[in-house]
Amino acid sequence: MNDEQLNGFFKAARSAKPDTAPAEYGFETRLLARLRTERELSVAWPAIAWRLVPAFVAVVAAIGVWIIATSSMNSTDLRSAIAGDEGEPTLVTYFTGD
């Protein structure tokens, strides 16, 4: 294919101007509706985020309480194990190999 043939394609394509009238009809209305929706969403998101703050704080507090409760339970078990008679036979077995 030479340049002349390619230019022929361009010339023919140029003369076929796309009809944009159907897409242009009511375009401003659709565009403004979209802009309003986007604006509302951008305003709504921070408000929703603020409303979620108490719930988030409650979840964090619950997790904190659970961590403290479980760690204190574990330490109580350890102390009782040491204080009781269970520790000594275990130690003797360990050192003597019996």
Added chain:
Amino acid sequence: MSAPVDEPTNERLIQSTLAGDDEAFAELVRRHKRKVFGIASRFAHNHHELDDICQEIFVKVYQKLKSFRGEAPFDHWVARVAVRCCYDSLRKGQRDRQNVPLDRIDIGVVDNVNPARAAEVLHWAMAGLSADERLVITLLELEEKPVREVADLTGWSESNVKVRAHRARNALKKILEKSHER
């Protein structure tokens, strides 16, 4: 008899839009949509896609309106935003090669070909080009814009535009030749 009401200037409409007047922006859109649709229609496959691209362009115009300093005419600035959006949509690879049967196109007698058919074939062949090549061919050959204006619209240097156009033409020739051989 009442005096004719002066049409507000673009600058005035921009100020009103920035102050929150949606009707002022609608008027700006009304004034410039013909040009934007003209540019975008070269990149879109159908009216639905054209509407999407044009909406994207005017949403960008709305969002960037604050940054318009009036150094260039407003319609140039809008055209630049439009070209940038079309380029972005090309780069996103939204356009797939359409299944246009090419066996009935005779490249030797292309001047006698129905213009709509030639546009269709060209559209198909251009889908095989990179986004850069497609943009430059569309602006230079289909929109018939001078190299300087293409450079201004794309932000590329004039020599860069020429180099890309040369490569794009060669690539397009190859694609059309290949399809003709089939």
